[in-house]
Amino acid sequence: MSEHARLRELLPLYVLGALEGSDECDVVCAHLATGCPECAVELAEHARVAAAMPEVLAPIAPRATVRAALEKKLADAPKVVAMHTPAIRRAETRLSWVWVALPTAAAAAAIIAAVNLNEQLRWEKNRHWEDAKEITDLSVEMAALQKEIAKNDALANALATGDAQVIALGPAAAGQTGTGHVIWNKKDRTWTLLASGMKPLDKDQVYELWFIKNGADPRSAIRFEPDAKGVVRQTIAVPADMPQIDLAAVTLEPKKNDDPKPSSTLVIAGKTTG
Amino acid sequence: MSDDLSLLTRAAKGESAAVLALYDRHASALLALAIRVLGNRDEAEEVLQDSFVKIWQEAASYDANRAGFRAWACTIVRNRSLDVLRRRGTAARTAAVSAETPESAPSPDASATETESAKRVRAAIAELPEAQRKALELAYYEGLTHVEIAAKTSAPLGTVKTRILDGMRKLKAALGDLR
Numbered sequence: 001m002s003e004h005a006r007l008r009e010l011l012p013l014y015v016l017g018a019l020e021g022s023d024e025c026d027v028v029c030a031h032l033a034t035g036c037p038e039c040a041v042e043l044a045e046h047a048r049v050a051a052a053m054p055e056v057l058a059p060i061a062p063r064a065t066v067r068a069a070l071e072k073k074l075a076d077a078p079k080v081v082a083m084h085t086p087a088i089r090r091a092e093t094r095l096s097w098v099w100v101a102l103p104t105a106a107a108a109a110a111i112i113a114a115v116n117l118n119e120q121l122r123w124e125k126n127r128h129w130e131d132a133k134e135i136t137d138l139s140v141e142m143a144a145l146q147k148e149i150a151k152n153d154a155l156a157n158a159l160a161t162g163d164a165q166v167i168a169l170g171p172a173a174a175g176q177t178g179t180g181h182v183i184w185n186k187k188d189r190t191w192t193l194l195a196s197g198m199k200p201l202d203k204d205q206v207y208e209l210w211f212i213k214n215g216a217d218p219r220s221a222i223r224f225e226p227d228a229k230g231v232v233r234q235t236i237a238v239p240a241d242m243p244q245i246d247l248a249a250v251t252l253e254p255k256k257n258d259d260p261k262p263s264s265t266l267v268i269a270g271k272t273t274g
Numbered sequence: 275m276s277d278d279l280s281l282l283t284r285a286a287k288g289e290s291a292a293v294l295a296l297y298d299r300h301a302s303a304l305l306a307l308a309i310r311v312l313g314n315r316d317e318a319e320e321v322l323q324d325s326f327v328k329i330w331q332e333a334a335s336y337d338a339n340r341a342g343f344r345a346w347a348c349t350i351v352r353n354r355s356l357d358v359l360r361r362r363g364t365a366a367r368t369a370a371v372s373a374e375t376p377e378s379a380p381s382p383d384a385s386a387t388e389t390e391s392a393k394r395v396r397a398a399i400a401e402l403p404e405a406q407r408k409a410l411e412l413a414y415y416e417g418l419t420h421v422e423i424a425a426k427t428s429a430p431l432g433t434v435k436t437r438i439l440d441g442m443r444k445l446k447a448a449l450g451d452l453r
Binding site: 009012013015016017018019020021022044045046047048049050051052053054055056057058059060061062063066067069070071073074075077 | 298306323324341399421445452
């Protein structure tokens, strides 16, 4: 029997919570955390069957005071989202930016975030089916985080081995805010823009990144909006006909604008060095 | 039931009246489950209230593709009830029996009004060998692990696992299409 088949066999026990406290529970939980679609479906099926068991119980009407008490609790209770979601979002934000200045610290942060997520998954493991959906969601978020870590690793490696060139970006005019870097990964042939402190945009505005080679027209690389914290991360493929850039700049543009040239509102910019 | 879904959709938008409507439809069945787990009506009614607050707070995350509302609500009530049971400690947990524990055999009146799905579940559970049914009930209603069930029933651990696995497989085969 394959390892996967063995794990699938344990799902009925897992869904009932009967594996709690055992090594097998950890193994099943870890497997589910990989996002295995086959096991996720089977887990949901077993959970549905288990949840049908109380159908055979004779109903017992609650006392009238219970409904009144519930009504009061509903009036008093804040309507909130699941409590662990913000924690994960925080971890993602940390990973998406901090490592830029300090790849080593970022790697540590990535590990901490992954460990935090893993702990979260471990905490979830015995909540059975009610939380199986949440575990699946966490798995998806963890997979996304792992991809993010892999991207960060690739960039950190490129920086460490000299396969990457960094363009530092700073405010290009008085009153502008934001700093960042364009990391030109020559090995993967990608540009990655990482910026923070970007001002929020009006509804009809968008930021646009331009690459400029001396003596040539600026070329639009990507239009983007920062997240709520003013942080940006965008990766784009290097066009075959643009093997070298001398300057990178971010401008503020109207959303409805087909002009192939940048506007005069320069936000952040920087030159290639070295 | 599609009415449940529309009520839950309204609940997800913050309408507490929709939660109370869901309560009116399902509270009796869910209280029976909580009492079956806890063996104590006061605690069970407290769990019932907390469960409906949680249902309200998490209505937006409900996935109708995974299960019907009743199954989702049962899982919430069971987990809340087991949490209370665990806080009581192992000794109290295994001794939790009460005169108020609901019967799983229906009265003649009850069987007349029993839903089709309840009849199917009853029939499927009745088909299980006694040892398998007992192992499933200890896991589901008492929240016991396979190790604890082995100790309680004086059966080898491997036997307990097999009983649970076989019992769940049979129930899945009989009830897999239930929503």
